[in-house]
Amino acid sequence: MAGVTALQALRAAGAVEPGQRVLVNGAAGGVGTFLVQLAKDRAAEVTAVCRQEHRDLIAGLGADRVVDYQREDFTSLGPIFDIVFDVAASRPQRHLSRLLDRRGRCVVVGFSSLRRLAGVALSRRARLLTADNTDPADLAVLGRLVDSGRITPVVERVYPIAEVAQAFEHLESGRPGGNIVVEVDF
Numbered sequence: 237m238a239g240v241t242a243l244q245a246l247r248a249a250g251a252v253e254p255g256q257r258v259l260v261n262g263a264a265g266g267v268g269t270f271l272v273q274l275a276k277d278r279a280a281e282v283t284a285v286c287r288q289e290h291r292d293l294i295a296g297l298g299a300d301r302v303v304d305y306q307r308e309d310f311t312s313l314g315p316i317f318d319i320v321f322d323v324a325a326s327r328p329q330r331h332l333s334r335l336l337d338r339r340g341r342c343v344v345v346g347f348s349s350l351r352r353l354a355g356v357a358l359s360r361r362a363r364l365l366t367a368d369n370t371d372p373a374d375l376a377v378l379g380r381l382v383d384s385g386r387i388t389p390v391v392e393r394v395y396p397i398a399e400v401a402q403a404f405e406h407l408e409s410g411r412p413g414g415n416i417v418v419e420v421d422f
């Protein structure tokens with residue numbers, strides 16, 4: 237789900253081209269770890285926003301710059317980005333707009349983040365994406381990218397199905413680095 241969401245967010249942004257400046261807010265999560273890698277696979281210059289604890293993980297995925305949002309106000313980096321992916325919805329849209337250059341655009345990945353965004357008007361240059369995770373064609377694209385080694389899913393923890401409640405608690409703590417897998421025996 238996270239990978240397909242990231243793939244569709246990439247498409248929603250239009251063509252991501254070599255050398256373009258891309259920022260991912262929420263880079264350390266399930267969707268963010270895929271987005272950083274997919275943008276790097278397109279040879280974009282990627283700035284990733286996460287906590288210090290996740291810095292090494294995200295740098296290891298190829299991010300060119302990692303910003304710890306607890307120490308630095310990333311919305312003050314200037315209007316230098318072609319594309320901003322907002323997966324965390326941690327800052328108001330008007331703050332994220334400051335990051336966009338004249339023709340820049342923002343893709344807000346929404347679902348649980350919609351709760352935080354409720355009532356907030358998106359700027360003209362922002363697009364809200366709620367992904368269709370049921371598309372088998374996108375799963376196939378993702379599978380090929382993984383099989384060829386161009387991207388690697390980041391799995392933080394694997395839970396047996398009997399511990400699915402704990403898996404969700406961990407997920408909803410908002411602190412995972414990468415993805416959580418629940419293993420099901422058939």
Ligand SMILES: NC(=O)c1ccc[n+]([C@@H]2O[C@H](COP(=O)([O-])OP(=O)(O)OC[C@H]3O[C@@H](n4cnc5c(N)ncnc54)[C@H](OP(=O)(O)O)[C@@H]3O)[C@@H](O)[C@H]2O)c1
Pocket residue numbers: 237238241261262263264265266267268285286287288290305323324326345346347348349350365366367368369407410411412413414415
């Ligand atoms: N079908 C769909 O449309 C679909 C599918 C999957 C996900 N989603 C949505 O996409 C969003 C992200 O999902 P996810 O699975 O990637 O979530 P996640 O794995 O829970 O990751 C959230 C990440 O946000 C980061 N974060 C928390 N507070 C932050 C802050 N103040 N500033 C910046 N980053 C912060 C955390 O990293 P740090 O610890 O480094 O802060 C965490 O790793 C959710 O709204 C989810 O519902 C939608």
